[in-house]
Amino acid sequence: MRGAFITLEGTEGVGKTTCLEFVRDTLAAADIPAVVTREPGGTALGEIIRDWILKGNHGRLSAETETLLMFAARAFHLDEVIRPALDAGHWVICDRFSDATVAYQGGGRRADKGWIQSLRAAVHADLEPDLTLLLDAPVEVGLNRIRTREPDHFERENRDFFARVRAAYLELARDEPHRIKVIDATPSLPEIESRISGHMAAFLGVFSR
Numbered sequence: 001m002r003g004a005f006i007t008l009e010g011t012e013g014v015g016k017t018t019c020l021e022f023v024r025d026t027l028a029a030a031d032i033p034a035v036v037t038r039e040p041g042g043t044a045l046g047e048i049i050r051d052w053i054l055k056g057n058h059g060r061l062s063a064e065t066e067t068l069l070m071f072a073a074r075a076f077h078l079d080e081v082i083r084p085a086l087d088a089g090h091w092v093i094c095d096r097f098s099d100a101t102v103a104y105q106g107g108g109r110r111a112d113k114g115w116i117q118s119l120r121a122a123v124h125a126d127l128e129p130d131l132t133l134l135l136d137a138p139v140e141v142g143l144n145r146i147r148t149r150e151p152d153h154f155e156r157e158n159r160d161f162f163a164r165v166r167a168a169y170l171e172l173a174r175d176e177p178h179r180i181k182v183i184d185a186t187p188s189l190p191e192i193e194s195r196i197s198g199h200m201a202a203f204l205g206v207f208s209r
């Protein structure tokens with residue numbers, strides 16, 4: 001049986017990385033080791049694309065070019081890491097996946113969402129995440145949390161950009177409530193972890209059956 005594919009999503013500063021570690025630890029406690037990876041990235045090529053985009057020394061990068069680079073990195077990541085791991089029965093936890101392209105390039109940059117969905121189908125019609133945890137917080141909360149670090153290509157965007165990203169994520173969650181679980185990222189960490197635990201317990205009950 002193939003392993004489960006879990007993704008984490010959210011706008012900047014919602015605590016995605018901490019929650020990802022919690023998900024990994026929850027699985028480890030259930031005796032399920034997982035491959036942890038990220039997008040863009042997860043392969044040598046993907047990390048080069050990530051570095052190049054995030055450093056942001058590229059003048060004007062169109063929404064379409066950005067989208068295609070994300071999918072190029074993703075196609076290779078799927079071939080090299082994600083599909084082989086799942087096929088070998090391992091679980092995979094990925095920090096962002098195609099929902100991020102819909103939210104950031106579709107919502108934030110206003111690239112055509114129908115076109116993004118057709119790229120999504122072209123690159124991985126055979127595979128979608130089994131569970132997506134979407135950490136959600138008002139834009140101001142996230143932006144305040146990242147204020148002290150040097151902003152990357154996306155973090156330099158304004159509040160309206162992130163409001164569009166957040167709205168696009170929430171629209172995806174409304175369309176796919178069984179897959180995408182929205183988690184309020186504003187309470188204390190133990191409270192957030194307790195909510196994640198609830199979703200993980202329900203998912204483990206269904207997926208491992």
Ligand code: TMP
Pocket residue numbers: 038039040070095096097098100101102104105154155
């Ligand atoms: P992060 O690893 O800190 O989340 O940074 C990755 C950045 O890349 C984040 O700002 C979101 C952005 N991104 C996109 O714009 N589109 C995508 O498809 C993915 C995977 C990430």
